[in-house]
Amino acid sequence: MSYRPLLTIVMLVCAFFFAASCSETEEYAAEPQSGVDYHSFANTEDYRITHVDMDLTVDFSRKVIVGIATLRIERLGDGNNALILDTRDLTIESVHAGNRDQVEAVSFTLGDSVDIRGAALAIELPADASTVVIHYQTSPAATGLQWLEPQQTAGKRHPFLFTQAQAIHARSFIPLQDTPGIRITYDATIRTPSELRAVMSANNDPDTEKNGVYSFSMPQPIPAYLIALAVGDLEFKAMGPRTGVYAEQEVLDAAAAEFADTEAMLEITEEVYGPYRWDRYDLLILPPSFPFGGMENPRLSFITPTVLAGDKSLVSLIAHELAHSWSGNLVTNSSWRDLWLNEGFTTYLTYRIMQFVYGDERYQMEMALGYADLQTDLDDLDDHDELLAIDVRGRDPNEVFSNIPYEKGALLLYEMEQKIGREAFDRFLLDYFNEFAFQSITTEDFLAYLDRTLIMSHPQELDADRIREWIYNPGIPEGAPHPQSDAFTQVDTIRQAWLIGAEAAEKIDTSNWAYHQWKHFLDGMPDRLNRDQLEDLDQAFKLTASTNNEIAFSWLRIAIRNDYEPAYDRLEDFLVSIGRNKFLMPLYRDLMAAEKVAMADRIFQKAKPGYHPLTVKRNSQIVYPESAE
Ligand code: BES
Ligand code: ZN
Numbered sequence: 001m002s003y004r005p006l007l008t009i010v011m012l013v014c015a016f017f018f019a020a021s022c023s024e025t026e027e028y029a030a031e032p033q034s035g036v037d038y039h040s041f042a043n044t045e046d047y048r049i050t051h052v053d054m055d056l057t058v059d060f061s062r063k064v065i066v067g068i069a070t071l072r073i074e075r076l077g078d079g080n081n082a083l084i085l086d087t088r089d090l091t092i093e094s095v096h097a098g099n100r101d102q103v104e105a106v107s108f109t110l111g112d113s114v115d116i117r118g119a120a121l122a123i124e125l126p127a128d129a130s131t132v133v134i135h136y137q138t139s140p141a142a143t144g145l146q147w148l149e150p151q152q153t154a155g156k157r158h159p160f161l162f163t164q165a166q167a168i169h170a171r172s173f174i175p176l177q178d179t180p181g182i183r184i185t186y187d188a189t190i191r192t193p194s195e196l197r198a199v200m201s202a203n204n205d206p207d208t209e210k211n212g213v214y215s216f217s218m219p220q221p222i223p224a225y226l227i228a229l230a231v232g233d234l235e236f237k238a239m240g241p242r243t244g245v246y247a248e249q250e251v252l253d254a255a256a257a258e259f260a261d262t263e264a265m266l267e268i269t270e271e272v273y274g275p276y277r278w279d280r281y282d283l284l285i286l287p288p289s290f291p292f293g294g295m296e297n298p299r300l301s302f303i304t305p306t307v308l309a310g311d312k313s314l315v316s317l318i319a320h321e322l323a324h325s326w327s328g329n330l331v332t333n334s335s336w337r338d339l340w341l342n343e344g345f346t347t348y349l350t351y352r353i354m355q356f357v358y359g360d361e362r363y364q365m366e367m368a369l370g371y372a373d374l375q376t377d378l379d380d381l382d383d384h385d386e387l388l389a390i391d392v393r394g395r396d397p398n399e400v401f402s403n404i405p406y407e408k409g410a411l412l413l414y415e416m417e418q419k420i421g422r423e424a425f426d427r428f429l430l431d432y433f434n435e436f437a438f439q440s441i442t443t444e445d446f447l448a449y450l451d452r453t454l455i456m457s458h459p460q461e462l463d464a465d466r467i468r469e470w471i472y473n474p475g476i477p478e479g480a481p482h483p484q485s486d487a488f489t490q491v492d493t494i495r496q497a498w499l500i501g502a503e504a505a506e507k508i509d510t511s512n513w514a515y516h517q518w519k520h521f522l523d524g525m526p527d528r529l530n531r532d533q534l535e536d537l538d539q540a541f542k543l544t545a546s547t548n549n550e551i552a553f554s555w556l557r558i559a560i561r562n563d564y565e566p567a568y569d570r571l572e573d574f575l576v577s578i579g580r581n582k583f584l585m586p587l588y589r590d591l592m593a594a595e596k597v598a599m600a601d602r603i604f605q606k607a608k609p610g611y612h613p614l615t616v617k618r619n620s621q622i623v624y625p626e627s628a629e
Contacts, residue, residue, distance in 0.1 A: 039178075086120070086177065090137070095135075099130050100131055148287055148289060196233060198231045218299075234248065255285045269353055283303050283318065286305065288580075291580060294320060296322075296329060306549040314550060347407060412470045415480060487517055515551065
């Protein structure tokens with residue numbers, strides 16, 4: 001038999017896949033490959049950036065950053081391929097390359113913006129080039145920047161800028177290899193209006209004179225998604241020897257009081273999981289339009305002011321961002337498929353830190369709330385989004401992440417802890433952080449390490465196949481732990497008595513209720529409540545007026561579902577003044593589900609100028625499902 005027809009078929013099939021892989025709507029193989037970053041153009045097998053020197057001028061009037069990025073590169077391959085960098089919406093003015101002392105203009109091509117990755121910047125390099133200097137500008141629509149008007153700040157006098165680079169948005173303000181698999185050190189000079197202060201994920205010095213020119217260095221190698229900058233009318237207040245807060249004067253004292261336990265959190269985490277390797281740990285309190293709860297930018301976590309509840313009830317957020325100093329910033333997911341290595345480990349550590357600092361009862365309640373979040377997602381998500389090692393190809397990672405990498409990841413670690421005991425498990429985590437410190441690893445690297453450590457030492461207790469089931473299958477394996485809280489069981493009984501009318505709301509003794517019990521009380525309500533019940537709750541507990549944003553959020557969801565219009569002014573105020581997407585998306589979804597389309601549209605249009613660009617995008621998909629804006 002001639003082999004020719006077979007060869008022809010093979011060639012045709014190859015040509016098809018080649019064409020498909022080049023087309024705009026990229027076709028992917030069935031499974032993502034471990035260790036491949038599908039969200040970056042960078043040719044990291046040819047070149048590696050090791051250091052970036054930034055000179056950035058922050059222009060509030062044009063809402064652009066004018067930048068010079070000097071990249072130090074290491075050549076890995078033998079060929080003389082172009083250096084390919086990630087960019088999005090950048091204007092590239094010139095590129096020079098050469099060695100440290102002498103650079104010359106070189107030719108470059110900025111590709112079209114093809115998909116969520118942005119545009120590839122291909123730079124022709126002289127054979128011995130070790131330095132590349134890029135002059136560029138950002139766009140006012142940069143996905144990694146939010147420019148705030150004075151009106152959106154606490155002081156109302158000065159504008160504010162912050163970056164949010166995770167997951168694939170550093171490229172919208174610096175051209176670089178924007179993949180978590182590559183680590184860089186950096187230096188920066190930041191030029192701002194002279195009355196403002198710049199802070200970065202670097203060596204901030206609280207005593208620096210406010211003069212409009214600020215210098216930073218970040219000597220530990222970090223992935224690009226941890227590069228961060230904020231500029232505003234910022235002051236500093238120390239909380240402990242290594243911890244402090246940057247914030248506008250108006251919220252500085254409240255923040256320092258709310259987060260006063262940060263130093264204790266830092267000390268206990270070091271004791272159990274090994275030294276804190278980043279020198280200082282400070283917090284930056286952002287204006288309320290910050291789209292996340294927190295962001296673990298090294299040495300300087302970015303924090304939403306919506307957790308300033310006055311009673312430390314929401315400070316697990318700080319424990320979480322601090323914990324990333326080990327799980328995430330020290331040991332980093334090598335691509336966004338492996339995010340659970342960052343967030344799952346961090347969520348597990350968060351619970352442990354909360355227990356160390358606040359005791360067993362709070363630990364149980366925090367875990368039980370996390371488990372409830374996990375259950376909600378397991379009910380709602382498609383199977384393929386329930387894996388820990390999740391296929392995020394072709395999608396913006398920020399739009400895919402749910403509670404799965406967080407709470408399912410943490411539950412897997414909790415199961416392992418339960419099976420082998422805390423002492424052995426803590427020892428394992430300490431060794432793991434040391435083994436992979438300042439590296440980026442895949443799920444499979446973790447599994448290989450687990451196989452040769454804990455699974456070897458605990459063959460009776462741990463089962464390698466079961467752990468793989470947790471990671472590669474949807475749902476949670478049978479017999480998985482189910483964290484519970486005695487305090488919540490009591491709340492369940494009380495809620496039930498109230499629901500059947502056996503007890504009026506004002507008769508319930510809530511004087512000792514922790515925030516978590518309120519949250520559990522409200523989140524466990526049935527979908528439908530009648531007007532009398534809503535009024536009974538609101539009058540007894542002043543829920544519409546609650547100053548705890550988590551409680552207000554849970555209550556507003558109930559109000560929308562049941563058309564309780566006395567809460568609508570508060571709802572509007574909440575949606576307009578807060579930009580934290582975790583609150584916004586469910587509320588807009590609830591409004592749409594309740595067919596309050598006109599109200600959703602009106603409030604969204606009013607709030608939109610104050611939202612982060614990515615928040616606008618995601619919520620307009622909810623409010624305008626037909627015409628994804
Ligand atoms: N690193 C995340 C935020 C993030 C994740 C940004 C993925 C972009 C892509 C941060 O540590 C985080 O998890 N924040 C949570 C708070 C936490 C207590 C669950 C948030 O912002 O809600
Ligand atoms: Zn996190």
